[in-house]
Amino acid sequence: MTGMTLKVLSPLHIGNGRELTPLDIYPGDGVVYVLDTGKLTADLINMGISLEEILHLLKNPPGDAYVWKGYIDELHLNPSDYALYALRIHGEPGRRSMQIKEFIKLNGRPYIPGSSVKGALRTAVLYKALKECGDSGTAMNVVSGIKNKRGQVERKTAELAREIGWSESLVDFYLAKLPQERTDGKHADDLLEAIVFGMESDRRSGVKYEPKRDPMRALIVRDSGAIGKKRLAVYHVDVIGNVQPIPIWVEALEPGTTAEIEVKVDTELLRLNSDYFNGVLWECLRDWGRPWEAFETFLWEAVEEFYTAVRKAETAEARKFGTKAAEVKRFYSSLEGHGGHVLRIGWGSGWLAMTIGVLLKENRRWEGVRRQLGLGQKPGGRGLSRDFPKTRRLAKGMPMGWVVLE
Amino acid sequence: MEGRDRGFYGKIIFTGKLKAETGLKIGAGRNVAEIGGVDSPVIRDPLTHYPYIPGSSLKGRLRSLFEIYVNSNREKYNINTTENFFNKNIGTKENPINIHVCPDYESALNCPVCRLFGASGDKSNFPSRVIVRDLHLTPEWKGRPLDELTEVKPEVSIDRITSKTNLRQFERVVAGTEFEFEIIYNVERLDQWEDDVRNILTAMALLEDSYLGGSGSRGYGKVKFEFESVEFKTPEYYRTGDEGQKVKIDGAKGKPVSEILKNFEELFSGVKSRLEAG
Numbered sequence: 141m142t143g144m145t146l147k148v149l150s151p152l153h154i155g156n157g158r159e160l161t162p163l164d165i166y167p168g169d170g171v172v173y174v175l176d177t178g179k180l181t182a183d184l185i186n187m188g189i190s191l192e193e194i195l196h197l198l199k200n201p202p203g204d205a206y207v208w209k210g211y212i213d214e215l216h217l218n219p220s221d222y223a224l225y226a227l228r229i230h231g232e233p234g235r236r237s238m239q240i241k242e243f244i245k246l247n248g249r250p251y252i253p254g255s256s257v258k259g260a261l262r263t264a265v266l267y268k269a270l271k272e273c274g275d276s277g278t279a280m281n282v283v284s285g286i287k288n289k290r291g292q293v294e295r296k297t298a299e300l301a302r303e304i305g306w307s308e309s310l311v312d313f314y315l316a317k318l319p320q321e322r323t324d325g326k327h328a329d330d331l332l333e334a335i336v337f338g339m340e341s342d343r344r345s346g347v348k349y350e351p352k353r354d355p356m357r358a359l360i361v362r363d364s365g366a367i368g369k370k371r372l373a374v375y376h377v378d379v380i381g382n383v384q385p386i387p388i389w390v391e392a393l394e395p396g397t398t399a400e401i402e403v404k405v406d407t408e409l410l411r412l413n414s415d416y417f418n419g420v421l422w423e424c425l426r427d428w429g430r431p432w433e434a435f436e437t438f439l440w441e442a443v444e445e446f447y448t449a450v451r452k453a454e455t456a457e458a459r460k461f462g463t464k465a466a467e468v469k470r471f472y473s474s475l476e477g478h479g480g481h482v483l484r485i486g487w488g489s490g491w492l493a494m495t496i497g498v499l500l501k502e503n504r505r506w507e508g509v510r511r512q513l514g515l516g517q518k519p520g521g522r523g524l525s526r527d528f529p530k531t532r533r534l535a536k537g538m539p540m541g542w543v544v545l546e
Numbered sequence: 547m548e549g550r551d552r553g554f555y556g557k558i559i560f561t562g563k564l565k566a567e568t569g570l571k572i573g574a575g576r577n578v579a580e581i582g583g584v585d586s587p588v589i590r591d592p593l594t595h596y597p598y599i600p601g602s603s604l605k606g607r608l609r610s611l612f613e614i615y616v617n618s619n620r621e622k623y624n625i626n627t628t629e630n631f632f633n634k635n636i637g638t639k640e641n642p643i644n645i646h647v648c649p650d651y652e653s654a655l656n657c658p659v660c661r662l663f664g665a666s667g668d669k670s671n672f673p674s675r676v677i678v679r680d681l682h683l684t685p686e687w688k689g690r691p692l693d694e695l696t697e698v699k700p701e702v703s704i705d706r707i708t709s710k711t712n713l714r715q716f717e718r719v720v721a722g723t724e725f726e727f728e729i730i731y732n733v734e735r736l737d738q739w740e741d742d743v744r745n746i747l748t749a750m751a752l753l754e755d756s757y758l759g760g761s762g763s764r765g766y767g768k769v770k771f772e773f774e775s776v777e778f779k780t781p782e783y784y785r786t787g788d789e790g791q792k793v794k795i796d797g798a799k800g801k802p803v804s805e806i807l808k809n810f811e812e813l814f815s816g817v818k819s820r821l822e823a824g
Binding site: 155156157244246247253254255258259263266289318324325326327328329332333340350352356357358359360361362363402404406408409412490491494495496497500513515 | 568569614617618638639641697700704705706707709710711712713720721722755756757761762763764766768
C-alpha cells in the first residue's frame, strides 16, 4: 500500500485550536463569509469612516456581535468582495453571534494530518492485540522477560508479571490495577500501551513505554495533500444527551470530499528490529508467522474489526440519539459492507471510537473504574451519570468523522 | 595507517532543491525553547533566524537508509552475511542505536556504506567521500516573512481509556518550502566512483520514500529532490581554475532522482570518458 484515497463519509472536523469569531465573519443567506478584515477596513476608511469608530465598534459591539455586518449592509457592500472564502452553512447561523471551530489548514487550505489517521489506526491495533493476544499468560510472559541495564529483571517488573498472571486477562488486570494508581485520566493508558506496544524496565512501575520498541513506528502515514476550500462547510453540532448553553459550530469537510494520503509500512525496519520489539503486539504478530510480513494484514484486519465493533455498539445504543435515532441507524446501515477500510477520525468521534471502550465495557470491573476515574460527569458537576458515554455529537443528523481509506 | 593509497581524481558536485512536501521538523532541542513557546522549535540559523537543514541531518539520514538497503542486499555487495551488519552501538546499552561501521580502513574501502559516508573504526578511520552542506532556503523562500516559513501544529494525544486529551504544539517548516542542497563526492578511486555515485543517488531515492526529521511516521518530513546541476571538476580545474576543465552534465537540470538513476550511463558518459582519459 502507498497512495490511498481518503473519502469523507460524514462531516469531518479536525481543529487547529482556533475559532472564527463574529469579528472574522459575515453571515449571509445559507453562507458564512470569512472576511479579509484588512481589506475591508482599508475600504471603509477610504469611504470616510474613521479608524477610531471602527476600533470602538470592534471593542464594544452593539448587541449584535457581527460588527462588519452593520457596515456591509448599510453601505450595500458585496460581502463576497471581502471574503477570504465562503462556507456553506448546515443549520441556522447564530442570529447575533456565533463561534466556529476552525479546520486545520496549510496556506489557507485544509488537509488531513497523518497524525489523525495514524492515531485512529493505532487505537484499532491496540484493540485487536488485546482481543487476540491479551490473555494473561501471553502478557505475563512478555513482561517477565523485560530486563534492566544490568540484564536483570527488576523486582517491580517481576511483581507486575505475577499480578498479570493471576488475572483473567490483561484488560482485567489493568482495570483492577487502575484504581490503585494516581492517574489524572490523561495518562490512564500509559502502562497498558507500554505492555502492548513495547517497553523497557522501570523501577517505579515495573515497565514503561519505549517508542523505539514499538512496531507502530514502521507505519508511516503522511499528511494528505491540500483539499479545496470549497469542500469546507459550517455545521451546527447537536450534542445529544447534554443540552449545550452555547451552540457549537465547526468548519468541517463535507461527505464526498476526497484527499490523497500515503500510508506505508516499512517492512525492513520491522524485520531488522524483530528481536528488539517486545510488546504483546509483536508477540501476537509472531503467531501469524513472520511478524514483519503479517503486520499489514493485521493492521487492516484490526481496522475492520475495531470499527465494526464501534458501529455495532453505536447502533445498539441508537435510542440514545433520541429523535435522531432512525437517521443514525440509517447512516450506520449504509456503512455495512462498505468497501475499503472504514474508520473514524477527528473531533466528535466520541469515547467509543477514540478508546478501547468496546472492550472495557465488556469487563465487570469497568463501571467501578469509570466512576473512580470520574468519567461521565453530569453538567454542573452534579455527580456522575449512570449512563456512559451519555453524550453523542451529530452534524446534520450524522455521527461525525467517518471516513474510508481506499 | 596500513597501506592507505588515497587519490584525487576530481569532484562531482550535485546541486538543486530539496522540497518539503509535508511539514518538516528538524528540532533545535528543548533547551532553546522559550517560556510559553512551542514544545519543540525547529532549528534556525542563529544570524538570520531562517530555518535550515543541517548537512549532518541529511547525511545521517541518507547513511541510515542506505545501511539498511545494503544489509538486505549483502550478497550483491559481497558483504559477509554471517556477522551482524549493525555492529556499533552509538546509543546506550538500554537504548541501543546500532549503526554499521567498518572497524578499519581496509574493510571500509570495500564497504559501499563506509567508503561513501566514512567510518570511525576501532582500529583506523576512513574519511567520508561525501560532503553534505547545510541546506538553506532558496532565494524565493528567503523573500517570505519569517512567520510564513513555519507553522505551529497542534496535536493531541488521546488517552485510550478515558479519551482525555493532552495538547502538544510542534513547530515545523511549512509544506512546500524549498531548500538548496549541495552534495560533493570526491573521486578517490577510478574503479569505485560509478558505484559510489549510484549509491548516493539510491540513498536519495530511498529518502524520498521515507522521511527526513522528526515525527515522520505520522505525516511529517516527506521530501523531494530536484537537480539544478551536476558537474565534474577535474584535478586540472583545481590547478588552473579553467572552466574548460569542468564537465557539466547536461540533462540533469530539473530532473528528479529517479530520472538521473534511470539515465545514469548516458548522463555520466562524459565524466567517464574524462576519467578514463586520465
